[in-house]
Amino acid sequence: MAIAKNEQKSGERELNYMAGFGNEFQSEALVGALPVGQNNPQVCPYNLYAEQLSGTSFTMPRRQNMRSWLYRIRPSVTSARFVPSARINPERFGTHSEQDEVECNQLRWRPMPLPEHTTDFVSGLQTICGAGSPERKEGYAIHMYSANTSMQDSSFSDADGDMLIVPEQGVLRITTEFGILEVPPGEVCVVQCGIRFSVALPDGVARGYILEVFGSHFTLPDLGPVGANGLAAARDFQTPEAWYEDREVDFVVMHKLGGRVFESVQPFSPFNVAAWHGNYAPCKYDLAKFCPVNTVSFDHADPSIFTVLTCPSPWPGGVTADFVVFPPRWTVAEHSFRPPYFHRNVMSEFMGLIRGTYEAKQDGFLPGGASLHVCMTPHGPDTATFESGTTKDSHKPERLPADTLAFMFEVNYIPRVKKSALESNYLDKSYQECWAGLKSHFANSEGAGSNGKLTH
Numbered sequence: 001m002a003i004a005k006n007e008q009k010s011g012e013r014e015l016n017y018m019a020g021f022g023n024e025f026q027s028e029a030l031v032g033a034l035p036v037g038q039n040n041p042q043v044c045p046y047n048l049y050a051e052q053l054s055g056t057s058f059t060m061p062r063r064q065n066m067r068s069w070l071y072r073i074r075p076s077v078t079s080a081r082f083v084p085s086a087r088i089n090p091e092r093f094g095t096h097s098e099q100d101e102v103e104c105n106q107l108r109w110r111p112m113p114l115p116e117h118t119t120d121f122v123s124g125l126q127t128i129c130g131a132g133s134p135e136r137k138e139g140y141a142i143h144m145y146s147a148n149t150s151m152q153d154s155s156f157s158d159a160d161g162d163m164l165i166v167p168e169q170g171v172l173r174i175t176t177e178f179g180i181l182e183v184p185p186g187e188v189c190v191v192q193c194g195i196r197f198s199v200a201l202p203d204g205v206a207r208g209y210i211l212e213v214f215g216s217h218f219t220l221p222d223l224g225p226v227g228a229n230g231l232a233a234a235r236d237f238q239t240p241e242a243w244y245e246d247r248e249v250d251f252v253v254m255h256k257l258g259g260r261v262f263e264s265v266q267p268f269s270p271f272n273v274a275a276w277h278g279n280y281a282p283c284k285y286d287l288a289k290f291c292p293v294n295t296v297s298f299d300h301a302d303p304s305i306f307t308v309l310t311c312p313s314p315w316p317g318g319v320t321a322d323f324v325v326f327p328p329r330w331t332v333a334e335h336s337f338r339p340p341y342f343h344r345n346v347m348s349e350f351m352g353l354i355r356g357t358y359e360a361k362q363d364g365f366l367p368g369g370a371s372l373h374v375c376m377t378p379h380g381p382d383t384a385t386f387e388s389g390t391t392k393d394s395h396k397p398e399r400l401p402a403d404t405l406a407f408m409f410e411v412n413y414i415p416r417v418k419k420s421a422l423e424s425n426y427l428d429k430s431y432q433e434c435w436a437g438l439k440s441h442f443a444n445s446e447g448a449g450s451n452g453k454l455t456h
């Protein structure tokens with residue numbers, strides 16, 4: 001067995017990352033393992049197998065074209081036949097189905113409980129909603145996970161799309177074919193379509209959110225008049241250096257395709273890539289590095305101003321999905337209602353909370369919880385937020401607390417909500433009550449209203 005540049009046991013090694021978003025990276029865990037000047041030498045260095053993983057069609061324009069070359073001890077093709085996985089309950093995880101319904105009411109979930117029984121990242125996945133079709137390669141699904149055990153000699157890959165993973169509780173140590181990423185709450189990662197990965201839980205528990213996009217890839221948003229800087233900087237994204245293990249063991253390889261999970265057993269670890277190069281590779285990003293841009297005068301900017309990553313739609317200006325963060329920041333708008341406004345949006349909005357409280361809700365929206373407001377469903381600040389927003393001194397700058405971190409998956413297609421998520425006992429059936437106190441303050445002749453003050 002050749003000697004790896006890094007330790008064989010991932011737990012003992014400091015992780016190294018390469019900086020940049022979508023760069024042409026190259027990385028060797030074994031000195032000289034990358035072929036020089038070509039992808040397919042007749043015999044690769046160290047007798048490795050060359051394997052290409054493409055993320056776009058071969059003929060995609062160069063700027064969008066994504067692929068990587070992996071140099072591995074055995075090729076991925078050497079596994080037994082895949083069969084439907086008995087570990088996954090398709091009623092709970094996969095994609096939405098015909099039996100799931102659209103729901104025009106505002107929905108909110110309390111935090112999903114941590115599991116009572118042994119549950120790893122994959123068995124702890126629960127689909128909340130989805131739209132479009134993985135077969136047609138358009139649309140998305142939104143999932144949550146809650147787990148208390150590391151994946152053991154097993155991996156998962158998603159042939160349906162890219163996964164953006166947002167931890168809320170517990171570090172995720174994600175071993176991929178490209179190397180290892182450690183992702184604590186406050187950071188997010190993207191594991192692209194087809195990449196095999198396995199999740200260990202150094203903290204013993206983990207909970208969080210996933211946005212899966214079919215047939216599209218996450219990219220940095222254009223900045224338009226904002227200019228060349230601001231929001232998420234490309235250099236702050238981190239891609240793991242190559243890491244491999246040469247381990248012969250019965251390894252379960254799970255694979256999601258068309259919303260169904262299949263599995264196979266192979267006699268070796270799939271994390272056997274000694275070197276790779278290309279621009280199709282997982283990455284992570286620390287949300288604390290996000291540089292918000294916002295109003296410095298009056299009124300409330302639309303939340304698109306906080307877009308971290310976007311999945312463009314096939315038509316100009318549209319998106320399949322945006323990942324938006326509500327970071328700690330100063331709010332300074334004068335003579336303005338500063339919290340999020342009341343609205344009905346053409347896009348559908350799934351929100352989650354990583355920590356703290358969210359500026360539009362004083363109560364009931366908890367870390368690990370979620371809300372869903374679909375296309376044209378009215379929503380906005382709860383009664384208490386409206387009252388404080390209309391009475392506070394709006395000439396004093398205010399710091400939104402540093403320990404707050406909410407986010408939104410803003411999606412185009414109207415989602416169907418998974419039956420199991422609608423029937424779960426953590427669905428908050430009293431959500432609508434948060435707006436019940438929004439009484440009329442209308443004053444058409446005298447008194448309140450005419451002087452810009454409300455009587456509460």
Ligand SMILES: O=C(O)Cc1cc(O)ccc1O
Pocket residue numbers: 301302303339340341343345349360379380408
């Ligand atoms: O809380 C929400 O619904 C998200 C949201 C935030 C905001 O500041 C403006 C519009 C919007 O949809």
Ligand SMILES: [Fe+2]
Pocket residue numbers: 343345349373379
């Ligand atoms: Fe909204």
